[in-house]
Amino acid sequence: MSTNEEIIGRSEINDLEAILAVSAADQHDSIRAVKDNADAIFTWDYEKGSRPALNKLYEKAKVSMWNGETDLPWDTVVDQEQVARDNMALGSFGDIDLSHTPFANWADKEWMNLGMEFQNWSLSQFMHGEQGALICTAKIVETVPWIDAKYYASTQVMDEARHVEVFAKYLDTKLNGHYPLNAHLGMLLDDIIEDSRWDMTYLGMQIMVEGLALAAFGFMHQMTTEPLLKKLLRYVMSDEARHVAFGVLSLKEYYADLSSAELMERQEFAFEAAVRMRDRFMQQEVWERMGLKPKEVLPLLIDNPNRLLFQQMLFTKIVPNCKKLGLLDANDKWLRHKFEDLGVIQFEDLSDTSDEYEAFALGDQELAASGASLAP
Numbered sequence: 001m002s003t004n005e006e007i008i009g010r011s012e013i014n015d016l017e018a019i020l021a022v023s024a025a026d027q028h029d030s031i032r033a034v035k036d037n038a039d040a041i042f043t044w045d046y047e048k049g050s051r052p053a054l055n056k057l058y059e060k061a062k063v064s065m066w067n068g069e070t071d072l073p074w075d076t077v078v079d080q081e082q083v084a085r086d087n088m089a090l091g092s093f094g095d096i097d098l099s100h101t102p103f104a105n106w107a108d109k110e111w112m113n114l115g116m117e118f119q120n121w122s123l124s125q126f127m128h129g130e131q132g133a134l135i136c137t138a139k140i141v142e143t144v145p146w147i148d149a150k151y152y153a154s155t156q157v158m159d160e161a162r163h164v165e166v167f168a169k170y171l172d173t174k175l176n177g178h179y180p181l182n183a184h185l186g187m188l189l190d191d192i193i194e195d196s197r198w199d200m201t202y203l204g205m206q207i208m209v210e211g212l213a214l215a216a217f218g219f220m221h222q223m224t225t226e227p228l229l230k231k232l233l234r235y236v237m238s239d240e241a242r243h244v245a246f247g248v249l250s251l252k253e254y255y256a257d258l259s260s261a262e263l264m265e266r267q268e269f270a271f272e273a274a275v276r277m278r279d280r281f282m283q284q285e286v287w288e289r290m291g292l293k294p295k296e297v298l299p300l301l302i303d304n305p306n307r308l309l310f311q312q313m314l315f316t317k318i319v320p321n322c323k324k325l326g327l328l329d330a331n332d333k334w335l336r337h338k339f340e341d342l343g344v345i346q347f348e349d350l351s352d353t354s355d356e357y358e359a360f361a362l363g364d365q366e367l368a369a370s371g372a373s374l375a376p
């Protein structure tokens with residue numbers, strides 16, 4: 001088994017210097033090329049429904065398509081200052097005395113700007129992550145050997161296109177700034193795409209990135225009072241819950257037959273992904289844009305209980321799903337111990353997402369309003 005150094009490039013998970021040393025380098029390029037090393041797989045077994053759970057998801061996806069152009073109230077006037085005030089709970093420093101910190105001279109205007117930048121940053125990362133999902137799911141169509149999974153993945157490609165589209169439109173028309181892809185998220189997306197094994201795409205994207213996205217969208221959906229964003233997130237989440245279920249259902253079958261050594265590689269990958277996603281929430285680009293040094297700001301934030309709670313909450317879907325896949329306790333509970341180090345093991349017994357997608361589904365009325373055909 002590998003060391004932290006080998007898996008995440010540093011021995012201490014919380015080594016702030018090392019985390020901040022990673023920063024976006026190619027943000028001025030208009031494209032990013034990543035080598036995809038996988039074979040495209042044809043199958044001659046066309047029997048539809050031989051994996052009933054995936055077939056059910058596929059049929060569900062076909063009748064759940066909404067239209068981002070026509071179903072969301074784009075004429076809503078978004079008050080960014082109000083959105084910034086909603087965000088203050090996230091950026092809150094609680095009771096910390098700021099008098100000898102870089103914030104000592106901040107007035108309302110700076111705090112308001114910070115709130116707006118948080119929103120710009122979050123929505124930008126959501127948008128980039130959605131493009132990662134679009135690319136990864138197109139890759140799954142090529143690489144997965146099962147026909148029911150190819151069918152389902154093709155519907156997810158369409159879902160992800162809509163997600164990129166609506167986040168991009170929201171950023172362009174309602175907010176006041178973009179951020180480039182966060183470097184930690186970028187490293188993770190590269191690793192997922194470069195891996196030649198088809199199940200690693202699922203593990204990295206459907207289980208880890210989308211599991212985190214589902215939790216993050218849910219949190220923002222609950223917090224925001226901005227009606228357009230609330231509805232946008234509601235629609236996106238109804239799809240995301242299905243996507244995570246697709247990952248859990250597919251990998252459950254595949255992982256049942258893997259050796260301990262093969263499972264170890266998956267455990268290490270899940271750990272790497274968890275650390276990368278945790279690191280991205282340091283939001284280092286926001287501090288830089290506000291004219292601050294992340295190295296001076298982050299130590300003030302790292303132990304803030306509000307922020308810690310938010311950070312842990314992001315793992316509420318990932319941990320139970322890893323447990324369901326048998327990844328927590330294989331190889332002498334290796335991943336369990338890593339999740340203990342990250343402070344997120346307490347979520348292991350929350351419901352997993354393999355059937356939770358029914359609860360997230362849009363109601364008949366919402367679908368009727370969107371013009372999508374209704375299930376028989």
Ligand SMILES: [Fe+2]
Nearest residue numbers: 130133160163
């Ligand atoms: Fe998505």
Ligand SMILES: [Fe+2]
Nearest residue numbers: 133210240243
């Ligand atoms: Fe998704």
